[in-house]
Amino acid sequence: MPIDSPTPKLRVELRQGVARLLIDNGAKRNAFDLEMWRALPPLVAAIDAEPSARVVLVCGAQGLPFCSGADISEFSTVRATSAGGRAYEQANVEAFDAISSCSKPTLAAISGFCMGGGMGIAAACDLRVAQEGAAFAIPAGRLGVGYPPSAMRYVVAAVGAQRAFEMFFTARRFTAKEALAAGFLARVFESESYEGAVDDLSQTIAANAPLTLAAAKAAIRAAAGLPNAPSLADCEALAARCFDSADYMEGRAAFLEKRAPKFTGR
Incomplete structure (x- = not known):
């Protein structure tokens, strides 16, 4: 049965036991806005409750990157004050928690950019793979954004304290090869075989x-x-x-x- 989404910027395609949770905000290069953050928990809950869904595959829609982070245009509106910033961060954490608490295996398939909140989404997933050429960063230090411990724990769990310090202190971009070496990724696939490899991996999980x-x-x-x-x-x-x-x-x-x-x- 189809799984309805609270927003068209997040879609679910369910076939052969794999629930593809597609990030589809092409106008903003798959940046997450507040509507999307708030929509993620009920959408993940609906997937978790669907018996035919065996694995949750989180990825960008066709032709789009995984996630370029939070929508910067909202920084001067919904995140303009400390209260607004805290409410926004709470929506982030609730989205990460929803993914983390899903009873089914969650797989992040990363192509293109995986920045800021996108790294949080991926870090909340059980398993992470990427296409060669994917880029990773947490540019909070260049934006003046503070991460609360409830959000930071996902990054630290994924890469360890030393790598987390480096990511936040330098705000630099990491390659897929570096993310693999840091333990953030399980596999990196060549561009030519990426789509097929992700399909094979998700089907392998779904068959168990x-x-x-x-x-x-x-x-x-x-x-x-x-x-x-x-x-x-x-x-x-x-x-x-x-x-x-x-x-x-x-x-x-x-x-x-x-x-x-x-x-x-x-």
Whole structure:
């Protein structure tokens, strides 16, 4: 079934178990405005509630970069005062938290610019890959913008304290190769194979047992101390649920019969 979005600047295409969450604000080179920040939590919640969605792929719409950051034109309007700035940052954090709290695997596929708030969106995802030539930066130091700890924790969890210091203190751009070396990315794909590689990766994830992926996601986030990680008791309950599932029986049967399993998430 289609998943409606609160804004046309964020769209969802759902096929073969992959929910593509497309950032589509071409007039601003995929900068995020306040409307988009506020729309992201209910949209992610709707995807999470859709049984046919096995993995969430966050990416720019065709021909657009991943995200060029926050819409600078709003700095002199909705972010003109300290109160407005704090409210805006709260909307940012709620968007990051929504992605982080999604029970399904989240994959950021990054091409072109991944700047400022775009890095926050990507950092909130479980897995990040990029096209060669992608550029990364957090230019807050050149804008006079302050990041609260609730937002900063996503960047620090993704790259560590030393890299976070460098990113914020210098405000310089990093290449995809540097982002890979820093641990921000899992893979970098060549431009010619990028689209196919992202499709293959998302389909590979979507084909695996949903309950196992949910349990693994929870346990990894808890073990790594990542933001919004579930409790150990919740992780243990998710793992136990796998052994009581029809998918566990299907996985065993498929292995013995030497065929591909067909998981249902039950």
